[in-house]
Amino acid sequence: MLITKLKNKEELSALFEKRPFVIKCFGCKEVYFPENEVEALLKENETKITGVVRLDYLCREEFSKLYMEKYGLKIKDSGSVIVFSCGVGVQVIAKLCPEKGVFAGCDTYYLDGFQGLSVQNVNCEQCGECYLNYTGGICPITACSKSLLNGQCGGAKNGKCEVSPEMDCGWELIYKRLKGLKIEETMKGSKVLLRNYKRVIDEKKKYDYSD
Amino acid sequence: MKTIDYTKYRLKSKEDLDIALSGISGIFIVHCMKCYKEFQVVDEPECRDFQTYLKEKGIKFAGCIDQDFLCNNYLTEKKLKELPSDIETVGVISCGLGIQFVAQSLKDKRVIALADSMPQSGNATSIVGYHGIALEKEKCAACGECYLNITGGICPIVECAKGLVNGPCGGAKKGKCEIDPDTDCAWEKIYLRLKEQGRKIAEKIEIRDYGKFKFEEKKGLSVLSQAIRSESFYGGVHPLERKEDTQSIAIANFPDPQEVVIFLSQHVGSPAEVLVKVGDEVKIGQKIAKSTGLVSSSVHSSVSGRVISLKKRIHPLLLKSLPAIIIENDGLDEIDPSAKPISDWQSMSKESLAELLQDKGIVGLGGAMFPTHVKFSPPKTIDILIINGCECEPYLNADNRVMIEYYEQVGKGVEIVKKLLGVENVIVGIEDNKPEALENMRKLSNVKVESLKTKYPQGAEKMLIKKVLNREVPKGGLPLDVGVVVSNVSTIFAIYQAIFEGLPLIQRVITISGDDVVRSGNYLAKIGTPLNDIVKFCFKGSKETIFNDYHVKMGGPMMGIDQVALDSSVIKGTTGFTFLKKSATEPSEERACIKCGRCVDVCPVELEPLYYAYYGQKKMWKETIKHNIADCIECGSCEYICSSKIALLSLIKQAKKNAKKWI
Numbered sequence: 090m091l092i093t094k095l096k097n098k099e100e101l102s103a104l105f106e107k108r109p110f111v112i113k114c115f116g117c118k119e120v121y122f123p124e125n126e127v128e129a130l131l132k133e134n135e136t137k138i139t140g141v142v143r144l145d146y147l148c149r150e151e152f153s154k155l156y157m158e159k160y161g162l163k164i165k166d167s168g169s170v171i172v173f174s175c176g177v178g179v180q181v182i183a184k185l186c187p188e189k190g191v192f193a194g195c196d197t198y199y200l201d202g203f204q205g206l207s208v209q210n211v212n213c214e215q216c217g218e219c220y221l222n223y224t225g226g227i228c229p230i231t232a233c234s235k236s237l238l239n240g241q242c243g244g245a246k247n248g249k250c251e252v253s254p255e256m257d258c259g260w261e262l263i264y265k266r267l268k269g270l271k272i273e274e275t276m277k278g279s280k281v282l283l284r285n286y287k288r289v290i291d292e293k294k295k296y297d298y299s300d
Numbered sequence: 301m302k303t304i305d306y307t308k309y310r311l312k313s314k315e316d317l318d319i320a321l322s323g324i325s326g327i328f329i330v331h332c333m334k335c336y337k338e339f340q341v342v343d344e345p346e347c348r349d350f351q352t353y354l355k356e357k358g359i360k361f362a363g364c365i366d367q368d369f370l371c372n373n374y375l376t377e378k379k380l381k382e383l384p385s386d387i388e389t390v391g392v393i394s395c396g397l398g399i400q401f402v403a404q405s406l407k408d409k410r411v412i413a414l415a416d417s418m419p420q421s422g423n424a425t426s427i428v429g430y431h432g433i434a435l436e437k438e439k440c441a442a443c444g445e446c447y448l449n450i451t452g453g454i455c456p457i458v459e460c461a462k463g464l465v466n467g468p469c470g471g472a473k474k475g476k477c478e479i480d481p482d483t484d485c486a487w488e489k490i491y492l493r494l495k496e497q498g499r500k501i502a503e504k505i506e507i508r509d510y511g512k513f514k515f516e517e518k519k520g521l522s523v524l525s526q527a528i529r530s531e532s533f534y535g536g537v538h539p540l541e542r543k544e545d546t547q548s549i550a551i552a553n554f555p556d557p558q559e560v561v562i563f564l565s566q567h568v569g570s571p572a573e574v575l576v577k578v579g580d581e582v583k584i585g586q587k588i589a590k591s592t593g594l595v596s597s598s599v600h601s602s603v604s605g606r607v608i609s610l611k612k613r614i615h616p617l618l619l620k621s622l623p624a625i626i627i628e629n630d631g632l633d634e635i636d637p638s639a640k641p642i643s644d645w646q647s648m649s650k651e652s653l654a655e656l657l658q659d660k661g662i663v664g665l666g667g668a669m670f671p672t673h674v675k676f677s678p679p680k681t682i683d684i685l686i687i688n689g690c691e692c693e694p695y696l697n698a699d700n701r702v703m704i705e706y707y708e709q710v711g712k713g714v715e716i717v718k719k720l721l722g723v724e725n726v727i728v729g730i731e732d733n734k735p736e737a738l739e740n741m742r743k744l745s746n747v748k749v750e751s752l753k754t755k756y757p758q759g760a761e762k763m764l765i766k767k768v769l770n771r772e773v774p775k776g777g778l779p780l781d782v783g784v785v786v787s788n789v790s791t792i793f794a795i796y797q798a799i800f801e802g803l804p805l806i807q808r809v810i811t812i813s814g815d816d817v818v819r820s821g822n823y824l825a826k827i828g829t830p831l832n833d834i835v836k837f838c839f840k841g842s843k844e845t846i847f848n849d850y851h852v853k854m855g856g857p858m859m860g861i862d863q864v865a866l867d868s869s870v871i872k873g874t875t876g877f878t879f880l881k882k883s884a885t886e887p888s889e890e891r892a893c894i895k896c897g898r899c900v901d902v903c904p905v906e907l908e909p910l911y912y913a914y915y916g917q918k919k920m921w922k923e924t925i926k927h928n929i930a931d932c933i934e935c936g937s938c939e940y941i942c943s944s945k946i947a948l949l950s951l952i953k954q955a956k957k958n959a960k961k962w963i
Contacts, residue, residue, distance in 0.1 A: 100449070115431055158884070198518070200522050208522050226413075294572075
């Protein structure tokens with residue numbers, strides 16, 4: 090799930106010096122977007138901006154194009170464009186008006202759960218070779234901070250990860266789940282798993298869509 | 301538009317399945333049926349392919365649950381309750397999210413992953429980033445320190461094969477990457493873009509901070525986001541409220557219209573029958589049309605003057621030409637002698653009280669206009685009356701202002717309803733974005749006030765009952781099936797006025813608000829006030845092109861009815877008029893669904909609106925019944941969230957109309 094947060098103050102105030110037109114995407118509605126902070130920031134810089142448009146699903150080029158047509162003249166007269174959205178939205182606008190400086194007002198972060206859908210408490214990294222069959226349905230790639238495939242690193246204390254004490258040790262969860270299923274013995278002597286990073290690249294080629 | 305298939309899972313290869321299923325004699329399948337791609341077929345073929353495999357291997361197929369969007373954990377968990385209890389092994393065909401959810405909720409069962417999750421179509425998630433919600437090629441790696449500002453809007457992390465942030469590696473030949481000669485060198489593109497814009501490549505050295513987004517922070521946001529989503533009830537949305545525009549503006553009288561247009565259909569049921577003829581003199585509160593049966597209600601004149609015509613006008617709710625009585629206002633404001641307070645209501649029987657309400661033309665003012673005397677004579681035992689003061693619709697403040705300014709009158713009105721229904725318990729539900737109304741209503745001693753989290757559509761009866769009483773209205777059922785009657789707060793105020801002031805329903809509080817509205821506010825308007833007068837009084841945009849440039853909604857932006865003519869008028873169910881500038885992307889009935897699943901995620905009655913788009917576009921109305929279209933409350937959350945901007949509400953209304961004969 091892509092979410093956004095405002096960039097730091099210094100970087101932002103520099104952006105407002107170029108007579109910008111502002112595009113704010115409240116995009117993946119119902120997902121974290123700093124709408125109030127953006128509002129306050131725009132209020133502060135009211136006199137410096139040439140116009141504001143609030144829209145959604147900026148990542149959808151078909152829609153963004155319509156907006157660019159509607160506000161084309163205003164954008165032409167502006168010194169730059171600031172986009173408050175995830176990185177996808179900024180790139181779409183940058184592609185649609187290559188002659189203008191297009192700037193990002195936000196940094197983009199990732200929360201668990203697939204992009205566009207709601208936030209979840211588990212995650213899938215689409216590794217292309219699902220390991221869940223060996224691990225009782227708990228993903229070692231996303232639940233272990235080190236994405237280890239062959240058991241725990243040994244650094245966990247009281248079931249918590251050494252990288253962040255707030256995080257559960259993924260492998261301890263796996264062990265407990267398997268024990269609950271009475272198949273924890275399968276962990277012993279099982280074959281060493283190697284992640285094939287090339288697999289997703291091969292798949293990608295098979296399904297490569299060109300414009 | 302060329303779109304991309306982002307379906308995230310694919311059945312494992314036969315060799316991998318052999319390993320996963322060794323030693324297993326029987327299996328039950330949970331199959332995810334929907335994932336990102338254009339909605340062209342209802343079915344996903346993997347499950348059938350897998351059944352063929354089972355047959356070949358001689359493994360018993362114990363059954364199968366087909367679930368759309370397995371990643372929707374609330375609905376998935378509900379669906380998994382249907383799993384037969386004697387099943388030991390469950391195979392899941394879905395992406396990693398779905399498999400993990402099933403494993404989480406079936407902790408005591410062996411859950412087997414039958415599919416691999418693939419980053420398809422050039423979107424290798426784990427390597428080069430995530431796409432947005434649309435099926436486009438631009439990707440974002442969510443690095444947390446956007447570099448696009450120094451690279452002219454071309455992402456070096458996603459587009460450079462090496463994810464370099466300080467310029468090209470030097471290995472590119474003729475603008476092509478050394479890793480893949482089919483790919484452009486991202487840094488060359490960045491250089492050219494910056495050159496075109498007359499900008500320089502930044503000289504500062506960039507160092508990517510992989511630890512910027514701390515686990516604690518991520519977890520905090522994740523918990524917060526999930527908590528907000530699941531507040532009060534499943535689904536729902538948080539649209540921009542814009543209530544602040546009018547919430548502190550006291551109710552004022554809307555200027556008296558020169559003439560009023562009073563429709564005969566101002567309630568659910570058969571239209572009222574005209575009692576006057578052209579040329580008749582009428583007075584305020586005089587009955588001008590009488591109810592014609594049980595489910596019907598009387599209509600009264602809201603001005604004193606002369607009936608000038610009986611003509612058809614465009615009805616603001618039904619949007620077709622319907623008979624109305626047009627009265628010229630003589631400005632004398634003479635009140636009909638029949639409009640006098642009822643002092644002995646406490647000694648009246650329930651039946652005669654109900655009859656009185658019918659005679660006074662009282663209907664539900666929340667918008668549905670169901671005759672109040674019918675609602676308050678329920679055929680089943682009722683133990684609780686809920687007064688709906690949620691007003692979850694954005695922009696509107698009519699109910700809010702009634703609660704702030706007339707709470708004492710509402711309190712007296714409650715006594716009448718308590719007598720009618722024979723109930724003692726009265727609960728008022730108010731969203732927490734109305735602190736003043738909450739405070740005033742809490743001064744009443746005869747009601748219990750519940751403050752509810754602001755989330756649309758909290759004011760829908762089913763949601764309200766679920767939240768306040770934790771009772772679930774059965775599918776296809778009514779609130780009275782669970783012993784509850786829900787009534788809008790303005791209706792209670794109208795009942796107070798009918799009994800204590802003797803005034804039939806001839807005026808109501810409406811909110812006028814929106815874009816390019818000059819005198820936005822809350823007004824006590826006469827029933828029959830023409831929309832034309834309202835536009836003239838409040839709207840500063842061009843009147844000639846109003847319907848081209850604006851949505852003029854009777855009601856709010858979510859459920860409001862788009863007006864088509866200025867000669868319609870305020871009816872009993874008018875909660876307000878909202879003027880909304882049309883945007884560059886308006887919902888359309890034709891656009892293609894990309895199965896993003898968000899409509900399923902927000903539907904408060906747990907339906908799957910994407911099917912209404914799919915079958916609606918094909919005019920296969922009968923199919924929509926299988927997807928429970930009759931349960932739809934038309935709240936508009938799906939259309940609001942739709943990432944393809946499909947005019948779902950309009951398709952749903954058509955489907956309901958066309959599928960009626962089969963329901």
